[in-house]
Each structure stands twice: as C-alpha cells, then as structure tokens.
Amino acid sequence: MDFQHKILTWYDKHRRELPWRAAYGQVPDPYHVWLSEIMLQQTTVATVKSYFLKFLRLWPDVDTMAGAELNDILAAWAGLGYYARARNLHACAKIIAGQHGGFFPQTIVELQKLPGIGPYTGGAIAAIAFDQSVAAVDGNVERVLSRYYAIEAPLPDSKPLIHKRAIVLVPQQRAGDFAQAMMDLGATVCTPRSPNCTICPLATECRGLKKGIASTLPRKIPKKPRPTRCGKAFVVQREDGAVLLRRRPVKGLLGGMLEVPCSEWLEGESTAVKMIEHTFTHFHLMLEVITSDTINEAEIRDSSTHEWVALNQLAGKALPTVMKKVLVEAFGSDVLKG
Numbered sequence: 001m002d003f004q005h006k007i008l009t010w011y012d013k014h015r016r017e018l019p020w021r022a023a024y025g026q027v028p029d030p031y032h033v034w035l036s037e038i039m040l041q042q043t044t045v046a047t048v049k050s051y052f053l054k055f056l057r058l059w060p061d062v063d064t065m066a067g068a069e070l071n072d073i074l075a076a077w078a079g080l081g082y083y084a085r086a087r088n089l090h091a092c093a094k095i096i097a098g099q100h101g102g103f104f105p106q107t108i109v110e111l112q113k114l115p116g117i118g119p120y121t122g123g124a125i126a127a128i129a130f131d132q133s134v135a136a137v138d139g140n141v142e143r144v145l146s147r148y149y150a151i152e153a154p155l156p157d158s159k160p161l162i163h164k165r166a167i168v169l170v171p172q173q174r175a176g177d178f179a180q181a182m183m184d185l186g187a188t189v190c191t192p193r194s195p196n197c198t199i200c201p202l203a204t205e206c207r208g209l210k211k212g213i214a215s216t217l218p219r220k221i222p223k224k225p226r227p228t229r230c231g232k233a234f235v236v237q238r239e240d241g242a243v244l245l246r247r248r249p250v251k252g253l254l255g256g257m258l259e260v261p262c263s264e265w266l267e268g269e270s271t272a273v274k275m276i277e278h279t280f281t282h283f284h285l286m287l288e289v290i291t292s293d294t295i296n297e298a299e300i301r302d303s304s305t306h307e308w309v310a311l312n313q314l315a316g317k318a319l320p321t322v323m324k325k326v327l328v329e330a331f332g333s334d335v336l337k338g
C-alpha cells in the first residue's frame with residue numbers, strides 16, 4: 001500500500017469530528033473552512049472550537065460578516081490574540097461579498113491575493129474546500145514529514161525540503177481528505193513529545209522510527225530569549241462606576257482593540273505589588289495596575305479614541321487578554337462576567 005492509500009484508509013476510520021469539518025460524504029462549506037483556518041493560524045483546535053461556533057451564530061455566512069462592524073468582530077475575537085487576523089477576516093469578507101459575489105476563489109493563487117491568506121492557509125482552503133491537489137503544510141504536517149523522512153536539519157531551514165516532499169505526496173483524488181488526514185495524524189498519533197508509532201499507519205516505512213530519532217524531530221533552531229518590558233496601566237473610574245477605555249491605533253500590536261490608558265511599555269522590569277504579567281510573541285510584559293477615581297475629563301483629548309464603559313458592559317468589549325488581566329486585578333474576576 002502506498003503512502004496516500006495508507007493515510008486515507010486511516011483517515012476514513014479515525015478522522016476527528018470538528019465543528020468546521022463537513023460530515024463524511026458532505027461537501028465542505030468554504031466559509032467554514034476559511035473561518036476555521038484563519039482562527040487556527042496561531043491558536044489550538046481546543047480554543048478555536050467555541051470561537052468558531054460563536055462566529056457562526058453571529059455571522060452565519062460571508063455576506064453577514066461583510067456587513068458587520070469591525071468593532072463587533074474585534075469584540076467577538078477578544079481573547080484569541082493576534083488581532084490582525086480579525087481585521088483581515090473582515091477585510092476579506094468584504095472583498096468576497098463585494099467583488100466575488102459571495103463565492104471564494106478556488107485556486108491557491110487567487111486565494112493568496114486576499115487579506116490574511118498566505119501560502120499555508122491558501123493551500124488548506126484550496127485543498128479542503130475545493131479538493132485542489134495542493135499541499136497544506138502546517139506544524140503537524142512538518143512534524144510528520146520530518147519524522148517520516150528523518151529530516152535532521154532544523155526548522156525553519158528545513159521548510160523548503162519538507163515542502164518539496166509534501167508536494168510530491170499530494171494525490172490527484174481526495175486531496176482535501178489527504179490534507180486533513182495529515183493534520184489529524186500529526187495532531188493525534190505523531191504528536192510532538194511522544195509519537196504513538198505502534199498505531200501509526202506509516203510505521204513500516206518511517207525512517208525516523210527506524211533510526212530511533214523520531215521523537216527528537218523536527219529539530220529547531222533555539223529561539224532567542226524574550227526581552228521583558230514594563231509599564232503602568234491606569235484604571236480610572238468615574239463617580240458612576242464607569243471605567244475609561246481607549247482604542248488602540250488600528251495598525252500594530254493589539255491594533256483596534258480597547259485598553260485602559262497605559263504609559264509606554266519600555267524595556268525593564270517592574271517590582272510593583274499590584275501588577276499583572278503577560279507574554280506576547282516577542283516580549284514579556286509586566287504592567288503595574290494603578291487605580292484612580294480622579295481624572296480631569298479635559299485630559300481626555302480625543303473622545304473618538306476614548307470611551308467610558310459601565311462595569312457590567314466590559315465583558316462584551318474588544319478587550320485583549322492582557323487588558324482583561326488588568327481589569328480583573330483592579331476589580332476582581334466577576335467584572336468580566338457581564
């Protein structure tokens with residue numbers, strides 16, 4: 001049995017049930033595939049499930065999403081991180097609804113012209129939604145192929161070689177199932193720390209297993225340690241209890257999301273007692289939480305970026321996780337229960 005046959009046979013028995021995945025024998029919905037792939041770019045399947053279902057409830061198709069307010073999408077996205085994805089999601093929905101009659105293009109080339117869709121996501125949508133014979137190499141697939149071919153060069157240098165191997169394997173038939181089968185095998189059998197080779201359909205040909213190095217692959221170039229930054233977060237409360245929030249600039253870190261006003265975040269460490277910590281991809285943040293009920297409203301220079309929000313309205317706002325931590329530190333965990 002060849003590689004493709006083995007993995008598709010395995011998939012027919014062991015495929016994961018996922019909220020965005022078409023039932024066996026059903027045609028996939030490109031909107032579901034696209035939405036899930038954007039959410040899964042930086043986030044685990046377990047976390048994405050509830051967000052995906054919430055988004056479908058709020059915006060059941062690409063046209064309703066295109067007609068939504070960006071701030072509502074950011075609010076629904078709050079907690080998923082990497083907020084540029086939410087902005088691109090909205091921009092992409094508008095293009096699909098406005099310029100493509102509500103239909104996603106089917107080729108990887110056309111898909112990659114859309115906001116938020118790079119080579120991997122374009123490949124995944126083309127393969128899963130439209131059964132195009134293209135490779136979709138995510139972290140799971142990188143791991144499976146690094147092991148199967150015993151590729152010892154570290155990531156990211158080994159990416160081009162892994163990609164070459166992946167392209168050759170894509171079958172002409174059932175390319176969508178093949179892409180999902182590879183992802184599922186990586187997620188459930190060829191797992192990062194302890195691959196379960198005894199139940200793997202690829203075990204007889206797996207070079208990594210034969211050499212006894214499977215669990216050490218893929219090798220990775222060690223990351224530089226993250227720097228630490230610190231700053232102050234000012235939780236300002238008005239007499240009626242409302243809290244002052246401001247919207248961050250659309251471009252950049254946490255773009256378009258709400259925050260309590262903060263000082264600059266500069267390199268250094270904080271020794272404050274009332275403090276929260278949060279780790280971003282490129283730095284670790286220590287924020288001193290300063291609560292105050294005195295604010296001169298004249299100091300709020302730009303009412304288009306600042307707003308007063310009642311405590312019981314905070315839960316529905318576009319607050320990133322770091323700001324939720326600040327508010328919980330200031331008011332206790334019930335503050336975000338709405």
Ligand code: SF4
Pocket residue numbers: 144147148189190191195196197200201202203204206208209214215
């Ligand atoms: S045999 Fe083991 S290492 Fe090789 S692909 Fe299967 S689970 Fe991964």
